[in-house]
Amino acid sequence: MTEKTKIHRLPERGASDRETIHAILDEGFICHAAYVIAKRPVVIPTLYARDGDRVLLHGSNSMGLARAVRNGSPLSVAVTHIDGLVVARSGFHSSANYRSVVIHGFGEILTGGDHARALDVIVDTLIPGRTADIRPNTDAELKQTSVIRLALEEVSAKVRSGDPSDDPEDMNSGVWAGVIPMTLTAEDPIAAADLEDGVETPDYLDPYRG
């Protein structure tokens, strides 16, 4: 987005970059996954979770994404957190603060026990402890879902943070410059309208209290 963008690449940059990449992935739960069909790109938002050195992408069996992976399409997957608007003294240096990870590779459609476990990993990553509270997936549900596993091998992170990086000749132009910070914030959990009486909000939702 601007020349100030820092690019971290694996594996050249080593452990600290893997930490950066994992931290960015662990903060989110919706990615944008792109595949190719009939020489055209298709990008869609979908749920994901990191599982060690891989990401698990959640899909339904009717989704183009799972079909494309079955047909051998390579993938490109991005996770982006918006951290703010960068209000520079020129349009040219105006930008956004953000952290993003992009992964390339060939996904693998999980089957059998791997598939069932991966669905649980996705739920427990979004809401740690949740699967202990809910029933297992039925066979019919397993048949309707797909999980695509994609290795964190060809992966890079980009991070832009902090003040605008204006040109020296614009510094005394009398124009305001700075940053408008932004964060994806959670509010208190809202019980479903049809929730049975007497069911308390579970402790494992505490991290999401606003």
Place this chain on the structure above:
Amino acid sequence: MTEKTKIHRLPERGASDRETIHAILDEGFICHAAYVIAKRPVVIPTLYARDGDRVLLHGSNSMGLARAVRNGSPLSVAVTHIDGLVVARSGFHSSANYRSVVIHGFGEILTGGDHARALDVIVDTLIPGRTADIRPNTDAELKQTSVIRLALEEVSAKVRSGDPSDDPEDMNSGVWAGVIPMTLTAEDPIAAADLEDGVETPDYLDPYRG
């Protein structure tokens, strides 16, 4: 993401859907743009703005995105707002609340006056009134930037909102269900560390006050 997802397609669904699509696009400023290079998809986050019945994607001239469009690659562009986590009584119905728009088509690299105007439209869409305060782009800056214009023709919106849609047999399982609302929220603008004394925060940043 789930079977509850509503899909709106243009032009079949008419004005109200165009309103939905425009509203989703107008709320954001970072999209995920996918293109194809050597039969592989590449998805990247980039700044965008809606300009009537088109979107304008911002890029640098060194970006793969602009190069791919020059080489004839079709595009797929997604804008997604995360509205919350849907905590259902089963893993299967657990989901996210979100609003997204996906656009397909062939982009056009703008040149000359169209290019310069488009850069101003992007800045003024992010921060209405900003270009009246800052100097115009220089020729060197114009040469380093690209704007890709993409028509809102092949475009669809997906929206999931509200409570989980659980199966009847799970309703009395004693498990909590509901929604964790999420919003991208702005905090008060923070002046750059090197801002000249006496420069006030402009009124046009008021919409971004936390």
